[in-house]
Amino acid sequence: MTEFSMFPVVFYLMAAITVGSAFGVAFTNNIFYSAIALMFTLLGAAGLYVMLAADFVAVVQVFVYVGGILVLTLFAINLTSRIGDVSVSNRSLGRFPSFLVLGLIGYSMVRAIRTAAWNVVEVGDPVPTIEAIGDAFLTQYILPFELASLVLLAALVGAVVLSRKELKEVRG
Amino acid sequence: MEIGLTHFLVVSTMVFLAGLFCVLTRRNAIGILMGVELILNSANLNYLAFSRYSSVNYDGQMFAIFVIMLAAAEAAIGLAIVLGIYQTFHTIDVEATDTLRL
Numbered sequence: 001m002t003e004f005s006m007f008p009v010v011f012y013l014m015a016a017i018t019v020g021s022a023f024g025v026a027f028t029n030n031i032f033y034s035a036i037a038l039m040f041t042l043l044g045a046a047g048l049y050v051m052l053a054a055d056f057v058a059v060v061q062v063f064v065y066v067g068g069i070l071v072l073t074l075f076a077i078n079l080t081s082r083i084g085d086v087s088v089s090n091r092s093l094g095r096f097p098s099f100l101v102l103g104l105i106g107y108s109m110v111r112a113i114r115t116a117a118w119n120v121v122e123v124g125d126p127v128p129t130i131e132a133i134g135d136a137f138l139t140q141y142i143l144p145f146e147l148a149s150l151v152l153l154a155a156l157v158g159a160v161v162l163s164r165k166e167l168k169e170v171r172g
Numbered sequence: 173m174e175i176g177l178t179h180f181l182v183v184s185t186m187v188f189l190a191g192l193f194c195v196l197t198r199r200n201a202i203g204i205l206m207g208v209e210l211i212l213n214s215a216n217l218n219y220l221a222f223s224r225y226s227s228v229n230y231d232g233q234m235f236a237i238f239v240i241m242l243a244a245a246e247a248a249i250g251l252a253i254v255l256g257i258y259q260t261f262h263t264i265d266v267e268a269t270d271t272l273r274l
Contacts, residue, residue, distance in 0.1 A: 011175045015183045022190035022210055031200055038206050041187070045213050049236075052180065052224040057216075057236050064240050069209065069247040076202055076251040080258040098196045106189050113181045119226045120177055132230050133237070141234055148241050155245035162252035 011051060018044030035073050042066050053126035056133050180221035188214035201254045201264040205247065212243045 017040055024037035042065045049058035137145050187210055194207025216236045223232025258264050 008175050011179065015179070019183060019186045019190070022187045025206055025210060026190040026193040026197075031203055034194075034203060034206055038209065041210065042213065045187070045217060048180065048183065048217060049220055052220040054220045054223070054233050054236070057220060057233050057240070060237060060240055061216075064244050065209075065213075068244055072247055072251055073202060073206065076254055079255060080202065080264050095197065098193055101196065102189050102193055105192065106185060109185045109188075110182060113178055113185065118177055121226055121228060123225060129230060129233060133233060136230060136234055144238060148238060151245055152241065155248050159248040159252040162249070163255045 007051070011048075014044050014047040014051065017041075018048060031077055032074075035070065035077060038073070039066060039070055042070065053123075053129070055126075055128060056130045177221055177225040180217060180225075184214040184217035184221070187211075187217065199265050199267055201257065201266050202251070204266065205250045205254070208250075209243060209247065212239060215239060 021037040021040035021044065025034045025041060028034050028037065042061065046058040046061045046066075049055075049061060191207045191210030191214065194210060195204050198204050198207065216239050219232040219236045219239070223230065223236075254264055257269055261269055263269075
């Protein structure tokens with residue numbers, strides 16, 4: 001019972017971390033600070049995934065996003081921007097029209113969320129999902145699973161080819 | 173008040189809006205990629221929220237895992253392209269890379 005009353009507290013904490021650092025990613029001028037804020041967004045989202053009884057997805061999120069994609073992003077930032085360039089992030093669309101677009105989309109989305117009659121079922125206690133997910137990967141989802149490995153292989157080769165430096169010398 | 177489906181949906185909407193703002197306003201290509209990742213995360217949050225609150229099986233979680241996988245591939249390719257752009261143009265300002273524009 002005491003755990004049940006903690007649920008809203010933890011939810012609002014995780015939601016505050018996620019949303020606050022997401023807007024940090026959007027609004028800070030330094031691209032490096034954006035990447036650090038992105039880390040907190042991803043970790044907060046992983047916490048929300050745990051609250052949604054998705055333990056395996058939360059672990060995958062931490063491994064792949066925080067351990068992989070974020071490190072890759074930091075590498076790219078350090079490889080591309082010169083020191084004086086780090087804080088340069090000039091805007092393509094002005095802030096005011098962006099806020100207009102955001103306000104319109106956000107208003108309509110929140111309104112839709114609040115008014116739609118969602119089909120909600122009774123939620124049970126959270127149970128470990130790893131066994132069910134592993135079974136599903138090798139039975140019902142075997143074709144997407146194998147295709148995913150092909151996509152990852154193609155992405156690996158493509159990334160190597162795209163970022164190779166001496167393309168001209170090799171060809172000539 | 174009981175935390176329910178709509179709470180998670182509102183959180184994911186806010187993350188989506190932050191990502192959209194990032195994509196709309198940045199001229200730094202890496203910033204745009206980070207905005208795309210925020211948007212993908214908000215979609216994942218929606219998948220998991222509906223998987224928890226309005227279904228009885230794990231299909232939503234499977235889709236979330238596939239989304240994470242595709243996001244990894246997208247980040248690898250996208251950052252490789254960014255590095256290629258940087259080697260060619262010596263900047264990652266997406267408005268400077270308009271060679272194909274008439």
